[in-house]
Amino acid sequence: MSSQVLIEQTSGAAFAALLRAHAAATRRLSAQLSADHGLTLSDYEVLLRLGRAPDRRMRRVDLAEQVLLSASGITRLLDGLERTGLVERAACSADRRVVYAVLTNAGLEKLRDASRSHLGQIDTLFRARLSDEELADLTGLLARLDEGGDEIACDPPE
Amino acid sequence: MSSQVLIEQTSGAAFAALLRAHAAATRRLSAQLSADHGLTLSDYEVLLRLGRAPDRRMRRVDLAEQVLLSASGITRLLDGLERTGLVERAACSADRRVVYAVLTNAGLEKLRDASRSHLGQIDTLFRARLSDEELADLTGLLARLDEGGDEIACDPPE
DNA sequence: TCGCTACTATTGAGTACGCAAGCAATAGTA
């Protein structure tokens, strides 16, 4: 019987669980973030990264990489944040190709505001279900899944 | 100093790890699935569910729920699979509102074909990084994150 | 049987991406 092939093996179950947990967490948190502050999860992540960055500014490329978006994705996301005044652009004197994304005062205010509820909601979701130790285990295991994603065959041959 | 607010607490780190692991896994696997077989992850999941279902058929609503898509999402996804002949529609004699999605022979063939490489790729990704025990732990922890998502206040008052 | 509500499915409109192509600026090389 060929449905042998279809039997869920353990890594398949892990992948399925990952898909479901991700969907459950992001749907809930992004709905809350959007309802409470009109931000998407990516918006929030961008504000957060900028808030931590020196001078509250980052190159768009670097931002894109950190929030897991493509170059065009970041352009459009920042378009939105610029339109609402949370972020503004600034030229780089050393390299005129680069355009910094800079967190405005309004943006910092928004970030603080959003953080207050968002961090609490994350905590509610995770801590209601997992102990401190389990949380740490989970984080560690998940981290192992995206390490060395592209390090395939970088060794010199022989 | 208000950047207190921005300090990554442990559940925040877990959420970030979840986002990253999900992105890493789905990007890789969906790229492979698409390159090798012209299917998205959701396409594959639909074929898989249909393949396991009795008579290889399911109501579209139920399918939507299982693959985490909205009703309209399933309609459009199935449109595509119908166009390529992997799935076809069938009426339900008992309830004329429902339209079954039925896996065709070509669809079953495609599923078997895709399974061969896809399951291997999932295994490669997970087992290269995690032991059997870790895999089981991870699956268990992830499962706890989406249990009882909507069971808020379903108890009768008092 | 009528009328109401609940359910299944589809469609229209809008959003959030990615990829590929393009432009401008820089770096590397002859």
Added chain:
DNA sequence: TACTATTGCTTGCGTACTCAATAGTAGCGA
């Protein structure tokens, strides 16, 4: 100095979704 990458960013186009509105059944109670 000229030429050829490479890099940073944006834009056009296509895709995969969602939500809200709609239509066709179904099943119920009066």
